[in-house]
Amino acid sequence: MVRSRARSRWNALLLLPFAGLLWMPLYAREKPDLFGFPFFYWYQFAWVIVSAAITGVVYRLTSRSE
Amino acid sequence: MLAVFLSCIALVAAVGFISRRWWRSDVGALEAWGLAGRQFGAVITWFLIGGDFYTAYTLIAVPALVFGVGASGFFALVYTILVYPFVFLVMPRLWTVAQSHGYITLADFVSGCYDNRWLALAIALSGIAATVPYIALQLAGMQVAMEALGPIFGTHASGWPLVAAFALLAAYDFSSGLRAPASIAVVKDVMIYTLVIAAAVWIPMRLGGYGHIFAAAAHSLAARPVPGYLILPPTQYLSFATLALGSALAAFLYPHMATSVLSARSARTIQRNAIVLPAYTLLLGLVALLGYMAIAAGLHPANANDVVPLLIVRMFGPHFAGFCLAAIVIGGLVPAAIMAIAAASLFARNVYHASPRQEARVAKWASMLIKLGALAFVLSGRITYIINFQLLGGIWVLQTLPAIVFGLYRRWLDAPALLAGWTIGTGMGTFMAITRGSVYPLHIGGLNLTAYAAMDALVVNLAVAAVCQMFLRPLARIQGGGEQPRQTPSSQVKLVVDDSH
Numbered sequence A: 001m002v003r004s005r006a007r008s009r010w011n012a013l014l015l016l017p018f019a020g021l022l023w024m025p026l027y028a029r030e031k032p033d034l035f036g037f038p039f040f041y042w043y044q045f046a047w048v049i050v051s052a053a054i055t056g057v058v059y060r061l062t063s064r065s066e
Numbered sequence B: 001m002l003a004v005f006l007s008c009i010a011l012v013a014a015v016g017f018i019s020r021r022w023w024r025s026d027v028g029a030l031e032a033w034g035l036a037g038r039q040f041g042a043v044i045t046w047f048l049i050g051g052d053f054y055t056a057y058t059l060i061a062v063p064a065l066v067f068g069v070g071a072s073g074f075f076a077l078v079y080t081i082l083v084y085p086f087v088f089l090v091m092p093r094l095w096t097v098a099q100s101h102g103y104i105t106l107a108d109f110v111s112g113c114y115d116n117r118w119l120a121l122a123i124a125l126s127g128i129a130a131t132v133p134y135i136a137l138q139l140a141g142m143q144v145a146m147e148a149l150g151p152i153f154g155t156h157a158s159g160w161p162l163v164a165a166f167a168l169l170a171a172y173d174f175s176s177g178l179r180a181p182a183s184i185a186v187v188k189d190v191m192i193y194t195l196v197i198a199a200a201v202w203i204p205m206r207l208g209g210y211g212h213i214f215a216a217a218a219h220s221l222a223a224r225p226v227p228g229y230l231i232l233p234p235t236q237y238l239s240f241a242t243l244a245l246g247s248a249l250a251a252f253l254y255p256h257m258a259t260s261v262l263s264a265r266s267a268r269t270i271q272r273n274a275i276v277l278p279a280y281t282l283l284l285g286l287v288a289l290l291g292y293m294a295i296a297a298g299l300h301p302a303n304a305n306d307v308v309p310l311l312i313v314r315m316f317g318p319h320f321a322g323f324c325l326a327a328i329v330i331g332g333l334v335p336a337a338i339m340a341i342a343a344a345s346l347f348a349r350n351v352y353h354a355s356p357r358q359e360a361r362v363a364k365w366a367s368m369l370i371k372l373g374a375l376a377f378v379l380s381g382r383i384t385y386i387i388n389f390q391l392l393g394g395i396w397v398l399q400t401l402p403a404i405v406f407g408l409y410r411r412w413l414d415a416p417a418l419l420a421g422w423t424i425g426t427g428m429g430t431f432m433a434i435t436r437g438s439v440y441p442l443h444i445g446g447l448n449l450t451a452y453a454a455m456d457a458l459v460v461n462l463a464v465a466a467v468c469q470m471f472l473r474p475l476a477r478i479q480g481g482g483e484q485p486r487q488t489p490s491s492q493v494k495l496v497v498d499d500s501h
Helices: A009-022 A039-063 B002-021 B029-038 B042-053 B056-069 B071-101 B106-114 B117-147 B160-176 B179-207 B209-222 B234-251 B255-262 B267-276 B278-296 B304-315 B318-351 B359-379 B383-398 B401-408 B415-435 B453-478
Strands: none
Touching: A009 A039, A009 B071, A009 B234, A039 B071, A039 B267, A039 B278, B002 B160, B002 B179, B002 B318, B042 B179, B042 B255, B042 B267, B042 B278, B042 B318, B056 B071, B056 B117, B056 B278, B056 B304, B056 B318, B071 B106, B071 B234, B071 B255, B071 B267, B071 B278, B071 B401, B106 B117, B106 B318, B106 B401, B117 B160, B117 B255, B117 B304, B117 B318, B117 B359, B117 B383, B117 B401, B117 B415, B160 B318, B160 B359, B179 B209, B179 B278, B179 B304, B179 B318, B209 B278, B234 B383, B234 B453, B255 B318, B267 B278, B278 B304, B304 B318, B318 B359, B383 B415, B383 B453, B401 B415, B401 B453, B415 B453
C-alpha cells in the first residue's frame, strides 16, 4: 500500500520535460543537426523518449517505497 | 481504392456491433454504457486514450498547420509530450476518488468535492460546449478523407457519405456504448500506425531524404506572402510555449479524455499507460512531418486541410491509399463516438439530473442529439467557423482546471471563488478569441506577450479566484463561523494502488 505518491520527492523529476521543452531559447535553432533533422526537431523527438523514460523511472522509484 | 476503403469500413462496423458481447458488467446502466463498467485493462486503455488523441482531426489538422506556418505547428508534438507526466501524476488520483465515490463525470467529481450546483454545472457546460465542435471536426476530417476517394464521394453538395458514417456511429453507440469505440480503437490504431510508419519511411525515400525535405520546406516557407518558419523565431517563443502548456493541461479535462481515464480498471493501469502512451507521441511527430513532406513534394492544395489525403493519394498506390483513407475515417469515428458518449453522460447526470433509472436512456438520446448537432455544423460547410469554436472550446476547458486540480489536492479555494474565477476566465478568454483569435497579441509596456488566450485566461482565473477567496474568509467568519471546511475526498481515501494488476 503506497502513501500518497504526490508527496514523493521523485515526482519532481516529472518537471524536467516541462523545463526542457518550454524554455524555447534552449532549442529553437538549426544546429547541430542529426540525420538531416534540424536541432529544433530531433530535440523534441528525443524528449519523447526521455520523458517516457523519466516517467518509468519515477514509477519504479515510487513503487519501491511500499 | 474504393473497394479497399469500403471493406475496411465494413470490417470495423462489424467489430463495433459484436462488441456488445464484450465486457459485460452488472453495474448500473450508465456506468456500463458510459464507462464500460470500469473494466478496461492496460492494453485497451492504452488504445482508448491513444485513440482520443490521435484522431482524424489530428491527422488532418496538424500537418495542415505545419504546411501552412511551419515550426509553430509543432506545438502539438510538445504538448503531447508534456501531457503524460501530468497524467501520470494527477489522473490516478482522480481515478481513485472517482471510483470510490461512483463518479462518472468530472462534474460529478466537482459536485462531490464542493457541493455546489453552480460550479458543477459550469464544469459540465464547459465540457459539453467544448466537445461538440470537436466532434464536428472529426466528421469534417472524415469528409476531407472521403473526398479524396474521388467524385463519387464527394462534393459539398452531397453529404451522404458523411451521413452514412454518422448513422453507423449512432447505431453502435446506442447498443454498445463505450465498448464499441474501445474495440474499434484497436483496429483503428493499428491502421493509423501502419499509415504513419509507412509514410515516414516510404515518402522521404521518394523525396530524397529528410535533410532535403527540411531544406525544401524552409525555402518554400520563407517565400510565402506571409512567411512561415522552419525554426521558431523569437517572436513566437511565448505563443508556442503557452500553446503547448495550455493544451497539455487542458487535454485531460476534456470529457472524453476523462471518460477514457475513468473507464480503466485501476489507478495503476493509468500510471503504466502514462509511461507507454508516448509511443503515440512519436507517431504524432511523424504526422506533423507530413506537412513538410507535402511542401517538399510540391503540393498545392486548394485548402490546407486537404494536404494529407492529397499526399496519400499522390505518394501511395491505390490499394494502400484506400487503406490509409479508411484509417483516417475510422480515426474520426472512434473519438467522435467517445466524445459523444462523454458529453452525453455529462448532460444526463450533471445538467438534466436524470434519475439513476433514466440516466442511460437520457444519455443515449443526448448522444444522438449531440452527434446530429455536430453533423449539422459540418454539413453547413463552414469549416473555419468550426475550428474557431474548437479553439474556443480549448479555452473553456482550461478554465475548469482550478476546480479539478485543487479539488484533488489542496482545498485552497472554495466554490464561490472558483466560480468567480471561472466566470471571468471564460468570459475573458472568449472575448480574446473572438476579437483577435486564440493566440492573442498582447503588448504590455513594450513587451510582446503574444500568447495562447487560454493561458492568459487561466492566469486571470486563478488571480480572481485567489482574490475572492481572501474576501470570503472574513465574510464567512462574520456570518458566524460559516460552513465547515469540506474535507478533500482524496484525504478521506488513501491512495490505494492495486497490486494485483
